[in-house]
Amino acid sequence: MIIYVQNKAFPHKTFVTSAKPRDKIARVRAQLLHILYELGKDDHLFRLRYKGQMLRDAFTLQDYEIGDNAILTMMPVGKSQEMLMEIRSISSSEFSFDIHGQPANVKNALEAEIKTFDQREKMVVNFKALLNVHLLFVFLSMMTVHWYSVFWLFVCWLLGVWFVPTYSRIVGFVGNTSHLKIQFCIGVLVVSVACLAATLYFCISGWLFVASGECSDWVENGHCSHKKMYTASFFTLHALTLLLTIVMGVFMLKNFRVDIGDFIERFLVQERNIEQVMEMARTGKVKEKRAAAYDLAAMAASSEDNKFRIVAEGGLDVLTTMALSRDEVIQEHAVEALAELLTIPSIQVTDQWHKQVVVMILTPFHPPSLTPSLTHNDMYLMSINERCVYPRRLDDLVHAAHEGTILCQRTIASIFLELIFNAEIRAQIASRNTPTQALVHLCQTNDPDTLRFSLQSLEVLAIESADLICAQEDLIGLLLDLPFRTVDEKLFLLAGKILLYYAENKETCEQLLSHAQARDALGVFGKSRDAILQKVTVKIIFCCLEYPDTKAKAKHAGMEEVLQYIRDHAADKETWDMAEQSLQLCRSADDLSGLPTLSTLEKLSKMESKHGKLNGSQSSLGSSIKKDAI
Structure with missing residues (x-):
């Protein structure tokens, strides 16, 4: 899949990388390091952000639900650097916009990968030159005793020319057969070994004939001829060429297996010794504390075991002290590490001093x-x-x-x-x-x-206090305007469940029916193929029919047409029954104001008895929100 990366340092340039869903964030960062290397900015220390969330190197794209054509943001490490980046990108492009540079091991790995890719480019060029040599042997083979060898040599050469990949370090592999590079190397080895076997046979048999005495002193005599001596010499040279081809094929196979990030990734996600990091965080200088804070945040995010190990080493004391630092880089990463640690209930702060400090930092x-x-x-x-x-x-x-x-x-x-x-x-x-x-x-x-x-929060609040929700007059308009701002039916369902609270209250029901978009919005809800959303829509209109005055307004607003559509396009039988009963009520002259009314929860409970809850339990909803937030 294709991923786009924006960078404030290059306002007119968007980086493009390719990755797989199971690739780690470190793999994407490695690709960006190669791009920055070509721009002469390989010392740029950065992190990636997606939808406001900083991405951890040890996690995969799938973990963050990053899909095809996603847009990431490349952020310099530290808020102060980010602001400095914005100023420099506006004022001048000649500034060196990094302060610390990449760690030495990452730099060495980057240089090793670049060296590998340079070698790959040279090997591909040399192999193409070797194919031209093989073409020469194809023509020369026609003058040997075994002239028929030209057929398989020509076919092998033709396949090699057709499938040989084209590569450059900057562009990468190009061409229709570039995705078969590994198969090509294996094919080269198999074909070269087969040809080498035949060539060695012709070579050995030719030299045995020469050594038999009939061609002594390279003088033509009897069955000995210059053609037979040429054949032995030809297949000897050809065997050496095929042997060179096999050696090149082995090296290409090994080189082609190296992808961008294979060397760099393990250094980006490697975990340092926690004891050493904690010691550096306690006694190191500012630059060392910055590195230690970054490492602690990364380690805390990578696994729960690391969280407990950090706490066991006195990490809460160190991190709270670092979070109060005046250095913004140290403070930023220390706060991230604290946030990661406190996601574990057993690690949450109990000590009063710690609690006060955490509140001061995070509130x-x-x-x-x-x-x-x-x-x-x-x-x-x-x-x-x-x-x-x-x-x-x-x-x-x-x-x-x-x-x-x-x-x-x-x-x-x-x-x-x-x-x-x-x-x-x-x-x-x-x-x-x-x-x-x-x-x-x-x-x-x-x-x-x-x-x-927001809608889920309002829905839960409505359960706590329906009057509080009904007092929000502006909310009716926002809920009815929702179908014209989005096409997400999950949001429609949330909006419909909140509108039920307005519909069951006579005063707010009149406000609902008086709204200009009431019929159109409920019509959009009713056109959904979701049976639950259709039922909610029917229940809203049903509540509007419980009093004579609201019933008249509902008829005037065209709610009967909405019910008619839902009945004609009901997603299930229960929805059809509810729409049919509501239509009969709408067309009747009965006054149902004296009948006992059900609360919204009772109505929803009755509706959900067959199909389950409308939007899941609070616990499952909470867990999904926690997952999204984390």
């Missing part, structure tokens, strides 16, 4: 205007430690939801969803209106992840 005590600048790991860790959530922190989250960038808003939405699944925190959030207004504001975005997190 915005600074003015709210600075909140949108927090990194993803900073904000995510706030959701891990539930004790860190206080009204002041919620205010910061609310402010970030209104003022943050797209990436920040996505992170804020995921944090809200993480927090809302805790009953105590959900009750606290439901007791205030501002967090719900922040979630409504987040629903204005076109980012699908932010929309999904």
